[in-house]
Amino acid sequence: MTAFPYRKGVLHAEGVPLSAIADAVGTPTYVYSARALTERFREVTDAFEGHPHLLCYSVKANSNLAILRLFAGLGVGSGFDIVSGGELARVKQAGGDPSKTVFAGVGKTPDEMAQALDAGILLFNVESAEELEALDAVGRRLGKRAPFALRVNPDVDARTHRYISTGLKTSKFGVPFEEALALYARAKKLKGVKALGLDCHIGSQLTRTAPMRAAISKVAELYVALKARGHALEYLDVGGGLGITYSDETPPSPQEYARTVLAATESTGATLLLEPGRALVGNAGVLLTRVLYRKPTASRTFVVVDAGMNDLLRPALYEAHHALQPLVKRRGRAVEVDVVGPVCESTDVLARARPLVLPRQDDLYAFMSAGAYGMSMASTYNSRPRPAEVLVDGEAWRVVRERERVEDLWRGERA
Numbered sequence: 001m002t003a004f005p006y007r008k009g010v011l012h013a014e015g016v017p018l019s020a021i022a023d024a025v026g027t028p029t030y031v032y033s034a035r036a037l038t039e040r041f042r043e044v045t046d047a048f049e050g051h052p053h054l055l056c057y058s059v060k061a062n063s064n065l066a067i068l069r070l071f072a073g074l075g076v077g078s079g080f081d082i083v084s085g086g087e088l089a090r091v092k093q094a095g096g097d098p099s100k101t102v103f104a105g106v107g108k109t110p111d112e113m114a115q116a117l118d119a120g121i122l123l124f125n126v127e128s129a130e131e132l133e134a135l136d137a138v139g140r141r142l143g144k145r146a147p148f149a150l151r152v153n154p155d156v157d158a159r160t161h162r163y164i165s166t167g168l169k170t171s172k173f174g175v176p177f178e179e180a181l182a183l184y185a186r187a188k189k190l191k192g193v194k195a196l197g198l199d200c201h202i203g204s205q206l207t208r209t210a211p212m213r214a215a216i217s218k219v220a221e222l223y224v225a226l227k228a229r230g231h232a233l234e235y236l237d238v239g240g241g242l243g244i245t246y247s248d249e250t251p252p253s254p255q256e257y258a259r260t261v262l263a264a265t266e267s268t269g270a271t272l273l274l275e276p277g278r279a280l281v282g283n284a285g286v287l288l289t290r291v292l293y294r295k296p297t298a299s300r301t302f303v304v305v306d307a308g309m310n311d312l313l314r315p316a317l318y319e320a321h322h323a324l325q326p327l328v329k330r331r332g333r334a335v336e337v338d339v340v341g342p343v344c345e346s347t348d349v350l351a352r353a354r355p356l357v358l359p360r361q362d363d364l365y366a367f368m369s370a371g372a373y374g375m376s377m378a379s380t381y382n383s384r385p386r387p388a389e390v391l392v393d394g395e396a397w398r399v400v401r402e403r404e405r406v407e408d409l410w411r412g413e414r415a
Protein backbone atom coordinates (compact mmCIF):
# COMPACT_ATOMS: atom_id res chain seq x y z
CA MET A 1 0.00 0.00 0.00
CA THR A 2 1.26 3.44 -0.82
CA ALA A 3 2.51 5.57 2.03
CA PHE A 4 1.19 8.62 0.15
CA PRO A 5 -2.59 8.13 -0.19
CA TYR A 6 -5.29 10.69 -0.99
CA ARG A 7 -7.86 11.04 1.78
CA LYS A 8 -10.87 13.16 0.85
CA GLY A 9 -8.89 14.61 -2.01
CA VAL A 10 -5.92 15.60 0.15
CA LEU A 11 -2.52 13.94 -0.36
CA HIS A 12 -1.09 12.49 2.84
CA ALA A 13 2.17 11.00 4.01
CA GLU A 14 0.90 8.21 6.26
CA GLY A 15 -1.47 10.09 8.62
CA VAL A 16 -0.21 13.61 7.90
CA PRO A 17 -1.63 15.93 5.23
CA LEU A 18 1.35 17.07 3.17
CA SER A 19 -0.08 20.60 2.95
CA ALA A 20 0.35 20.90 6.74
CA ILE A 21 4.05 20.17 6.33
CA ALA A 22 4.38 22.60 3.42
CA ASP A 23 2.66 25.33 5.49
CA ALA A 24 4.87 24.74 8.51
CA VAL A 25 8.24 24.16 6.83
CA GLY A 26 7.85 25.89 3.47
CA THR A 27 8.82 24.56 0.06
CA PRO A 28 10.71 22.94 -1.56
CA THR A 29 10.81 20.18 1.06
CA TYR A 30 11.55 16.47 0.90
CA VAL A 31 9.19 14.28 2.90
CA TYR A 32 9.90 10.63 3.75
CA SER A 33 7.68 7.94 5.23
CA ALA A 34 9.23 5.91 8.05
CA ARG A 35 6.67 3.19 7.50
CA ALA A 36 7.47 2.89 3.80
CA LEU A 37 11.21 2.76 4.56
CA THR A 38 10.76 0.09 7.21
CA GLU A 39 8.33 -2.04 5.22
CA ARG A 40 10.50 -1.98 2.13
CA PHE A 41 13.62 -2.94 4.05
CA ARG A 42 11.78 -5.82 5.72
CA GLU A 43 10.28 -6.95 2.42
CA VAL A 44 13.71 -7.24 0.80
CA THR A 45 15.42 -8.87 3.76
CA ASP A 46 12.48 -11.26 4.34
CA ALA A 47 12.74 -12.37 0.71
CA PHE A 48 16.23 -13.71 1.53
CA GLU A 49 15.20 -15.33 4.81
CA GLY A 50 16.87 -18.65 5.47
CA HIS A 51 19.90 -17.68 3.38
CA PRO A 52 22.85 -15.98 5.07
CA HIS A 53 22.90 -12.38 3.87
CA LEU A 54 23.51 -8.78 4.84
CA LEU A 55 21.42 -5.97 3.43
CA CYS A 56 23.95 -3.19 2.86
CA TYR A 57 21.86 -0.09 2.14
CA SER A 58 23.59 2.05 -0.48
CA VAL A 59 24.07 5.32 1.36
CA LYS A 60 24.43 7.52 -1.70
CA ALA A 61 20.76 7.03 -2.61
CA ASN A 62 19.75 9.03 0.45
CA SER A 63 22.26 9.77 3.16
CA ASN A 64 20.14 11.64 5.73
CA LEU A 65 21.21 10.59 9.22
CA ALA A 66 17.63 9.87 10.29
CA ILE A 67 17.23 7.38 7.45
CA LEU A 68 20.59 5.75 8.18
CA ARG A 69 19.65 5.51 11.86
CA LEU A 70 16.29 3.97 11.00
CA PHE A 71 17.91 1.30 8.81
CA ALA A 72 20.69 0.66 11.33
CA GLY A 73 18.00 -0.16 13.88
CA LEU A 74 16.31 -2.79 11.74
CA GLY A 75 18.24 -5.76 13.05
CA VAL A 76 21.38 -7.79 12.72
CA GLY A 77 21.14 -8.06 8.94
CA SER A 78 21.32 -4.32 8.30
CA GLY A 79 24.56 -2.95 6.96
CA PHE A 80 25.67 -0.21 4.59
CA ASP A 81 27.35 0.28 1.24
CA ILE A 82 29.49 3.42 1.11
CA VAL A 83 31.52 5.15 -1.58
CA SER A 84 33.50 7.76 0.37
CA GLY A 85 35.01 8.69 3.71
CA GLY A 86 32.16 11.17 4.09
CA GLU A 87 29.62 8.37 3.85
CA LEU A 88 31.60 6.33 6.37
CA ALA A 89 31.44 9.28 8.78
CA ARG A 90 27.67 9.50 8.24
CA VAL A 91 27.21 5.79 8.96
CA LYS A 92 29.19 6.10 12.20
CA GLN A 93 27.38 9.29 13.20
CA ALA A 94 24.03 7.56 12.68
CA GLY A 95 25.03 4.60 14.85
CA GLY A 96 25.63 2.24 11.91
CA ASP A 97 28.08 -0.62 12.27
CA PRO A 98 31.26 -0.37 10.16
CA SER A 99 31.77 -4.11 10.53
CA LYS A 100 28.63 -4.54 8.41
CA THR A 101 29.68 -1.90 5.91
CA VAL A 102 31.28 -2.37 2.49
CA PHE A 103 33.30 0.33 0.74
CA ALA A 104 33.06 0.67 -3.07
CA GLY A 105 34.19 3.24 -5.61
CA VAL A 106 36.95 3.57 -8.21
CA GLY A 107 38.78 6.41 -6.47
CA LYS A 108 39.23 5.68 -2.78
CA THR A 109 42.14 7.70 -1.41
CA PRO A 110 44.71 6.10 0.93
CA ASP A 111 43.34 8.34 3.68
CA GLU A 112 39.82 7.05 3.16
CA MET A 113 41.13 3.48 3.12
CA ALA A 114 42.95 4.03 6.41
CA GLN A 115 39.85 5.54 8.05
CA ALA A 116 37.74 2.61 6.94
CA LEU A 117 40.29 0.00 7.99
CA ASP A 118 40.63 1.68 11.38
CA ALA A 119 36.86 1.68 11.76
CA GLY A 120 36.79 -2.09 11.14
CA ILE A 121 35.04 -2.11 7.78
CA LEU A 122 33.67 -5.48 6.61
CA LEU A 123 35.41 -5.28 3.24
CA PHE A 124 36.68 -3.02 0.49
CA ASN A 125 35.31 -3.55 -2.98
CA VAL A 126 38.49 -3.03 -4.98
CA GLU A 127 38.13 -1.74 -8.52
CA SER A 128 41.63 -1.82 -10.06
CA ALA A 129 45.07 -3.43 -9.81
CA GLU A 130 46.64 -0.18 -8.64
CA GLU A 131 43.98 0.27 -5.99
CA LEU A 132 44.79 -3.23 -4.68
CA GLU A 133 48.46 -2.25 -4.30
CA ALA A 134 47.45 0.99 -2.57
CA LEU A 135 45.19 -0.91 -0.16
CA ASP A 136 48.02 -3.33 0.55
CA ALA A 137 50.30 -0.40 1.41
CA VAL A 138 47.70 1.04 3.79
CA GLY A 139 47.16 -2.37 5.41
CA ARG A 140 50.88 -2.89 5.97
CA ARG A 141 51.28 0.63 7.35
CA LEU A 142 48.51 -0.02 9.90
CA GLY A 143 49.71 -3.55 10.65
CA LYS A 144 46.47 -5.10 9.40
CA ARG A 145 45.25 -7.17 6.53
CA ALA A 146 42.60 -5.16 4.70
CA PRO A 147 39.71 -7.48 3.78
CA PHE A 148 38.71 -7.07 0.16
CA ALA A 149 36.50 -8.29 -2.65
CA LEU A 150 37.38 -7.58 -6.24
CA ARG A 151 34.64 -5.84 -8.16
CA VAL A 152 34.53 -7.57 -11.50
CA ASN A 153 32.86 -6.28 -14.57
CA PRO A 154 30.75 -9.11 -16.01
CA ASP A 155 30.26 -7.26 -19.33
CA VAL A 156 26.49 -7.59 -19.28
CA ASP A 157 24.17 -4.96 -20.66
CA ALA A 158 21.89 -3.98 -17.77
CA ARG A 159 19.33 -2.55 -20.23
CA THR A 160 18.92 0.62 -18.26
CA HIS A 161 19.70 4.28 -19.04
CA ARG A 162 23.27 4.51 -20.34
CA TYR A 163 24.19 6.99 -17.60
CA ILE A 164 23.35 4.46 -14.87
CA SER A 165 24.68 1.33 -16.56
CA THR A 166 27.93 0.21 -14.95
CA GLY A 167 28.56 -3.39 -15.98
CA LEU A 168 29.74 -3.02 -19.56
CA LYS A 169 33.33 -3.43 -20.73
CA THR A 170 33.42 0.25 -21.59
CA SER A 171 32.48 1.24 -18.04
CA LYS A 172 35.00 2.76 -15.63
CA PHE A 173 33.79 0.40 -12.91
CA GLY A 174 35.27 -2.91 -11.82
CA VAL A 175 38.12 -4.93 -13.31
CA PRO A 176 37.73 -6.96 -16.49
CA PHE A 177 36.42 -10.42 -15.76
CA GLU A 178 39.46 -12.07 -17.38
CA GLU A 179 41.90 -10.32 -15.05
CA ALA A 180 40.29 -11.46 -11.82
CA LEU A 181 42.13 -14.77 -11.32
CA ALA A 182 45.52 -13.15 -11.78
CA LEU A 183 44.67 -10.37 -9.35
CA TYR A 184 43.56 -12.77 -6.62
CA ALA A 185 46.77 -14.75 -7.19
CA ARG A 186 48.75 -11.52 -6.87
CA ALA A 187 46.85 -10.59 -3.68
CA LYS A 188 47.95 -13.88 -2.04
CA LYS A 189 51.51 -12.56 -2.12
CA LEU A 190 50.58 -9.29 -0.41
CA LYS A 191 50.82 -8.97 3.39
CA GLY A 192 48.45 -6.01 3.75
CA VAL A 193 45.33 -7.46 2.17
CA LYS A 194 43.15 -10.53 2.57
CA ALA A 195 40.70 -11.77 -0.06
CA LEU A 196 37.31 -12.20 1.57
CA GLY A 197 34.82 -11.96 -1.27
CA LEU A 198 33.87 -11.19 -4.84
CA ASP A 199 31.70 -8.31 -6.01
CA CYS A 200 29.76 -6.96 -8.96
CA HIS A 201 27.22 -4.21 -9.57
CA ILE A 202 25.90 -3.84 -13.10
CA GLY A 203 23.79 -0.73 -12.91
CA SER A 204 20.79 0.98 -11.47
CA GLN A 205 17.04 1.04 -12.00
CA LEU A 206 17.12 -2.53 -13.36
CA THR A 207 13.66 -3.67 -14.37
CA ARG A 208 14.44 -7.09 -15.86
CA THR A 209 15.74 -10.23 -14.25
CA ALA A 210 17.56 -11.60 -17.31
CA PRO A 211 20.61 -9.28 -17.14
CA MET A 212 20.80 -9.75 -13.35
CA ARG A 213 20.70 -13.51 -13.75
CA ALA A 214 23.33 -13.42 -16.51
CA ALA A 215 25.72 -11.19 -14.58
CA ILE A 216 25.33 -12.83 -11.18
CA SER A 217 25.62 -16.37 -12.60
CA LYS A 218 28.86 -15.42 -14.30
CA VAL A 219 30.23 -13.96 -11.09
CA ALA A 220 29.02 -16.96 -9.06
CA GLU A 221 30.98 -19.28 -11.36
CA LEU A 222 34.07 -17.20 -10.84
CA TYR A 223 33.48 -17.37 -7.07
CA VAL A 224 33.43 -21.16 -7.20
CA ALA A 225 36.57 -21.20 -9.36
CA LEU A 226 38.38 -18.94 -6.90
CA LYS A 227 37.40 -21.13 -3.95
CA ALA A 228 38.67 -24.15 -5.85
CA ARG A 229 42.02 -22.38 -6.18
CA GLY A 230 42.27 -22.02 -2.43
CA HIS A 231 41.05 -18.45 -1.94
CA ALA A 232 39.15 -18.38 1.34
CA LEU A 233 36.23 -16.29 0.17
CA GLU A 234 33.12 -15.92 2.32
CA TYR A 235 31.09 -13.14 0.74
CA LEU A 236 29.49 -12.78 -2.65
CA ASP A 237 28.38 -9.21 -3.16
CA VAL A 238 25.76 -8.99 -5.90
CA GLY A 239 25.52 -5.20 -5.83
CA GLY A 240 22.35 -3.16 -5.96
CA GLY A 241 20.31 -1.86 -8.83
CA LEU A 242 16.83 -3.23 -8.23
CA GLY A 243 14.48 -0.81 -9.98
CA ILE A 244 11.27 0.85 -8.81
CA THR A 245 8.09 2.09 -10.45
CA TYR A 246 8.31 5.76 -11.39
CA SER A 247 5.52 5.65 -13.97
CA ASP A 248 4.71 2.40 -15.78
CA GLU A 249 7.82 0.30 -15.18
CA THR A 250 7.24 -3.16 -13.74
CA PRO A 251 10.45 -4.05 -11.93
CA PRO A 252 10.79 -7.46 -10.26
CA SER A 253 9.27 -7.66 -6.79
CA PRO A 254 11.70 -8.25 -3.93
CA GLN A 255 10.56 -11.88 -3.97
CA GLU A 256 11.27 -12.28 -7.68
CA TYR A 257 14.57 -10.50 -7.21
CA ALA A 258 15.50 -12.87 -4.37
CA ARG A 259 14.54 -15.92 -6.42
CA THR A 260 16.77 -14.72 -9.26
CA VAL A 261 19.74 -13.98 -7.03
CA LEU A 262 19.38 -17.17 -4.97
CA ALA A 263 19.09 -19.38 -8.05
CA ALA A 264 22.18 -17.81 -9.59
CA THR A 265 24.28 -18.11 -6.43
CA GLU A 266 23.05 -21.46 -5.09
CA SER A 267 26.28 -23.28 -5.92
CA THR A 268 28.53 -20.86 -4.03
CA GLY A 269 27.60 -21.38 -0.37
CA ALA A 270 28.56 -17.75 0.11
CA THR A 271 27.06 -15.21 2.48
CA LEU A 272 25.31 -12.78 0.17
CA LEU A 273 25.83 -9.06 0.33
CA LEU A 274 23.02 -7.01 -1.21
CA GLU A 275 23.41 -3.31 -1.90
CA PRO A 276 19.99 -1.88 -2.70
CA GLY A 277 19.66 1.89 -2.65
CA ARG A 278 16.81 3.13 -4.80
CA ALA A 279 14.64 0.07 -4.09
CA LEU A 280 14.58 0.90 -0.37
CA VAL A 281 14.08 4.66 -0.42
CA GLY A 282 12.87 5.73 -3.87
CA ASN A 283 9.15 5.37 -3.33
CA ALA A 284 9.38 6.34 0.33
CA GLY A 285 9.93 10.02 -0.45
CA VAL A 286 8.37 12.98 -2.26
CA LEU A 287 9.46 16.53 -3.00
CA LEU A 288 6.93 19.25 -2.17
CA THR A 289 6.89 22.34 -4.36
CA ARG A 290 4.76 25.45 -4.83
CA VAL A 291 3.59 27.01 -8.08
CA LEU A 292 5.05 30.44 -8.67
CA TYR A 293 3.79 31.41 -12.12
CA ARG A 294 1.87 30.14 -15.13
CA LYS A 295 3.40 31.19 -18.39
CA PRO A 296 1.44 30.44 -21.55
CA THR A 297 3.47 30.87 -24.74
CA ALA A 298 2.69 30.30 -28.39
CA SER A 299 4.22 26.81 -28.37
CA ARG A 300 3.61 25.52 -24.83
CA THR A 301 2.38 26.35 -21.37
CA PHE A 302 5.00 26.56 -18.66
CA VAL A 303 4.29 26.16 -14.98
CA VAL A 304 7.13 27.66 -12.96
CA VAL A 305 7.60 26.04 -9.54
CA ASP A 306 9.92 26.81 -6.62
CA ALA A 307 11.87 23.52 -6.90
CA GLY A 308 14.60 23.34 -9.51
CA MET A 309 17.20 21.00 -10.94
CA ASN A 310 19.47 21.89 -8.03
CA ASP A 311 16.90 20.32 -5.70
CA LEU A 312 15.95 17.35 -7.89
CA LEU A 313 18.58 16.68 -10.54
CA ARG A 314 17.34 13.41 -12.01
CA PRO A 315 15.13 14.81 -14.79
CA ALA A 316 17.92 17.11 -16.02
CA LEU A 317 20.68 14.53 -15.54
CA TYR A 318 19.07 11.46 -17.09
CA GLU A 319 15.72 12.40 -18.47
CA ALA A 320 14.07 10.78 -15.49
CA HIS A 321 10.31 10.82 -15.00
CA HIS A 322 8.74 11.81 -11.68
CA ALA A 323 4.97 11.72 -11.38
CA LEU A 324 3.47 15.00 -10.23
CA GLN A 325 0.47 15.04 -7.89
CA PRO A 326 -1.47 17.97 -6.46
CA LEU A 327 -1.57 18.14 -2.68
CA VAL A 328 -5.25 19.01 -3.02
CA LYS A 329 -7.07 17.35 -5.90
CA ARG A 330 -8.82 19.71 -8.30
CA ARG A 331 -11.48 19.10 -10.90
CA GLY A 332 -11.13 20.44 -14.38
CA ARG A 333 -9.87 19.74 -17.84
CA ALA A 334 -6.22 18.74 -18.07
CA VAL A 335 -3.93 20.72 -20.33
CA GLU A 336 -0.42 19.81 -21.39
CA VAL A 337 2.22 21.73 -19.45
CA ASP A 338 5.96 21.81 -18.90
CA VAL A 339 6.78 22.13 -15.22
CA VAL A 340 10.02 24.05 -14.90
CA GLY A 341 12.23 25.28 -12.07
CA PRO A 342 13.77 28.71 -11.48
CA VAL A 343 17.33 27.68 -12.38
CA CYS A 344 18.94 29.43 -15.34
CA GLU A 345 19.44 26.35 -17.50
CA SER A 346 17.29 25.07 -20.33
CA THR A 347 17.46 21.56 -18.84
CA ASP A 348 15.71 22.74 -15.69
CA VAL A 349 12.49 20.99 -16.71
CA LEU A 350 11.14 18.77 -13.94
CA ALA A 351 8.18 17.38 -15.87
CA ARG A 352 7.75 17.64 -19.63
CA ALA A 353 4.49 17.58 -21.61
CA ARG A 354 2.39 16.50 -18.62
CA PRO A 355 -1.39 16.60 -18.62
CA LEU A 356 -2.35 18.71 -15.61
CA VAL A 357 -5.42 20.65 -14.52
CA LEU A 358 -3.95 24.12 -14.94
CA PRO A 359 -2.70 25.04 -11.46
CA ARG A 360 -3.26 28.37 -9.77
CA GLN A 361 -0.47 30.39 -8.24
CA ASP A 362 0.54 29.02 -4.82
CA ASP A 363 -0.94 25.59 -5.50
CA LEU A 364 1.13 22.82 -3.94
CA TYR A 365 2.38 19.70 -5.71
CA ALA A 366 4.45 16.65 -4.89
CA PHE A 367 7.05 15.13 -7.17
CA MET A 368 6.60 11.46 -6.38
CA SER A 369 9.25 8.72 -6.05
CA ALA A 370 11.83 11.31 -5.02
CA GLY A 371 13.33 9.46 -2.04
CA ALA A 372 16.36 8.15 -3.94
CA TYR A 373 19.02 10.33 -5.58
CA GLY A 374 16.94 13.40 -4.73
CA MET A 375 18.36 15.26 -1.76
CA SER A 376 21.64 13.34 -1.99
CA MET A 377 22.24 14.89 -5.42
CA ALA A 378 20.98 18.37 -4.50
CA SER A 379 23.34 21.29 -4.93
CA THR A 380 23.28 25.00 -4.28
CA TYR A 381 23.65 25.93 -7.95
CA ASN A 382 22.34 29.43 -8.62
CA SER A 383 23.03 30.03 -4.90
CA ARG A 384 19.81 28.31 -3.94
CA PRO A 385 19.86 26.93 -0.37
CA ARG A 386 19.04 23.23 -0.34
CA PRO A 387 15.58 22.01 0.75
CA ALA A 388 14.47 20.92 4.19
CA GLU A 389 13.82 17.23 4.88
CA VAL A 390 10.98 15.83 6.97
CA LEU A 391 10.37 12.32 8.29
CA VAL A 392 6.78 11.25 8.89
CA ASP A 393 5.94 8.41 11.25
CA GLY A 394 2.23 7.69 11.57
CA GLU A 395 0.53 10.89 12.70
CA ALA A 396 3.83 12.45 13.79
CA TRP A 397 6.46 14.24 11.77
CA ARG A 398 9.73 16.02 12.38
CA VAL A 399 12.30 18.04 10.46
CA VAL A 400 15.33 15.79 9.95
CA ARG A 401 17.31 18.44 8.13
CA GLU A 402 16.71 22.15 8.38
CA ARG A 403 16.38 24.16 5.24
CA GLU A 404 19.81 25.46 4.37
CA ARG A 405 20.23 29.15 5.20
CA VAL A 406 21.68 31.75 2.87
CA GLU A 407 24.60 32.28 5.25
CA ASP A 408 25.43 28.58 4.79
CA LEU A 409 26.01 29.29 1.12
CA TRP A 410 29.31 31.09 1.71
CA ARG A 411 30.55 29.20 4.74
CA GLY A 412 34.33 28.91 4.40
CA GLU A 413 34.59 31.57 1.70
CA ARG A 414 36.86 34.61 2.06
CA ALA A 415 35.82 37.88 0.47
Ligand SMILES: *Cc1c(COP(=O)(O)O)cnc(C)c1O
Nearest residue numbers: 058104204240241275276277278
Ligand atom coordinates in the same frame (compact mmCIF):
# COMPACT_ATOMS: atom_id res chain seq x y z
C1 LIG B 1 24.94 3.17 -6.43
C2 LIG B 1 25.39 1.83 -6.03
C3 LIG B 1 24.48 0.91 -5.49
C4 LIG B 1 23.01 1.20 -5.33
O1 LIG B 1 22.36 1.28 -6.54
P1 LIG B 1 20.76 1.33 -6.59
O2 LIG B 1 20.45 1.34 -8.01
O3 LIG B 1 20.35 2.58 -5.90
O4 LIG B 1 20.26 0.12 -5.89
C5 LIG B 1 24.96 -0.31 -5.06
N1 LIG B 1 26.27 -0.64 -5.20
C6 LIG B 1 27.16 0.21 -5.74
C7 LIG B 1 28.57 -0.21 -5.86
C8 LIG B 1 26.75 1.47 -6.17
O5 LIG B 1 27.65 2.30 -6.72
